[in-house]
Amino acid sequence: MFKVAIKPNWTIREGERDVLAPRLIGLLVAIDEHGNLSTACRALGTSYRYAWGLLHEAEILFGAPLVTAGRGRGFKLTGLGEKLVWAERRIAARLAPLLASLASELEAEIEESRSAHPAVLHLHASHGFAVETLRDFMAREQISIEFKYRASQEAIASLANGSCEIAGFPVPTGAFEERALEHYARWLKAGDIRVIHVAIRRQGLMVARGNPKKIYELKDLTRKDVRFINREKGSGTRLLIEMLLAEANEDPRALNGFEDVEYTHAAVAAYIASGRADAGVGVETPARKFELEFIPLETERYQLACRAESLGLPQIQRLIDVLGSDAYRAAVNALPGYQADRCGTVVSMRAAFPSLYRSGS
Numbered sequence: 001m002f003k004v005a006i007k008p009n010w011t012i013r014e015g016e017r018d019v020l021a022p023r024l025i026g027l028l029v030a031i032d033e034h035g036n037l038s039t040a041c042r043a044l045g046t047s048y049r050y051a052w053g054l055l056h057e058a059e060i061l062f063g064a065p066l067v068t069a070g071r072g073r074g075f076k077l078t079g080l081g082e083k084l085v086w087a088e089r090r091i092a093a094r095l096a097p098l099l100a101s102l103a104s105e106l107e108a109e110i111e112e113s114r115s116a117h118p119a120v121l122h123l124h125a126s127h128g129f130a131v132e133t134l135r136d137f138m139a140r141e142q143i144s145i146e147f148k149y150r151a152s153q154e155a156i157a158s159l160a161n162g163s164c165e166i167a168g169f170p171v172p173t174g175a176f177e178e179r180a181l182e183h184y185a186r187w188l189k190a191g192d193i194r195v196i197h198v199a200i201r202r203q204g205l206m207v208a209r210g211n212p213k214k215i216y217e218l219k220d221l222t223r224k225d226v227r228f229i230n231r232e233k234g235s236g237t238r239l240l241i242e243m244l245l246a247e248a249n250e251d252p253r254a255l256n257g258f259e260d261v262e263y264t265h266a267a268v269a270a271y272i273a274s275g276r277a278d279a280g281v282g283v284e285t286p287a288r289k290f291e292l293e294f295i296p297l298e299t300e301r302y303q304l305a306c307r308a309e310s311l312g313l314p315q316i317q318r319l320i321d322v323l324g325s326d327a328y329r330a331a332v333n334a335l336p337g338y339q340a341d342r343c344g345t346v347v348s349m350r351a352a353f354p355s356l357y358r359s360g361s
Contacts, residue, residue: 086274093266108146121315125168151234195352229277284337
């Protein structure tokens with residue numbers, strides 16, 4: 001089974017020439033992470049002299065330094081250096097899931113072209129870190145699978161129209177469960193749908209480190225001095241945001257930036273950490289990664305759905321085995337804000353979401 005890797009690469013041009021050396025951004029990121037040029041060089045496998053040459057050349061090109069020297073061999077990024085590093089992180093956060101989906105599609109195409117009877121499992125899912133971990137485990141197990149990250153409604157619709165065998169989506173627990181399920185009911189209420197439990201995760205407000213704008217609850221998002229970054233329509237998080245605002249009797253139009261969107265939890269976190277917004281809603285994992293403050297709001301259950309007849313597919317049986325393994329559970333439990341809960345347990349829609357049937361929707 002071949003593995004495809006696609007990585008973003010960007011540069012800055014002045015006239016007809018590139019002014020950003022290929023390894024400069026990686027060097028700046030390593031300096032920011034380690035605070036020391038020698039350690040950064042070791043992490044990158046490059047020489048101190050070469051790294052210093054890159055920094056000196058960049059200073060000449062930009063007309064300003066990208067780092068300043070501190071005590072000993074300590075280094076700190078300048079404002080311009082920080083802008084370049086955060087541009088890299090935002091690009092990675094925004095594009096990584098998309099590129100992973102494209103790579104998975106190419107892998108499936110290669111597998112299908114090499115075999116007269118390909119056994120490729122098609123999984124469409126909203127992006128999350130438990131499902132991202134599942135993708136990594138499936139790759140290690142050499143299970144042929146095409147992952148496509150979709151907004152939650154798109155993923156469920158793909159299952160209904162036969163574009164995939166299995167779909168992943170979140171549903172809030174508690175008071176918002178029934179309202180959230182109404183958005184999925186037309187695709188999920190078929191009697192042959194089965195639910196495979198994956199994990200429980202926390203959703204909350206992500207705000208800058210130290211919470212300088214003193215944002216503690218939803219009504220704080222309506223202040224004129226607060227810039228909000230939203231998620232795209234059709235995503236489970238966007239649905240949760242709109243339900244939370246409705247419950248609090250807050251007008252979404254009052255939020256500065258409500259129409260500005262990012263497409264993953266990590267991209268929202270990176271957007272805030274880079275100073276381009278003051279708050280957003282997402283899961284806890286990327287908030288911790290980017291050293292943001294996290295204020296819990298709701299708990300969600302993340303699950304996969306498939307048709308009962310698909311449970312007999314060898315690939316889905318292997319997927320269920322991965323979900324139920326101690327290694328996968330440990331990996332999910334290690335994610336901030338995630339809890340491995342009944343991983344791999346298969347139940348009917350009625351057993352998973354009795355409120356869907358009580359509501360008569």
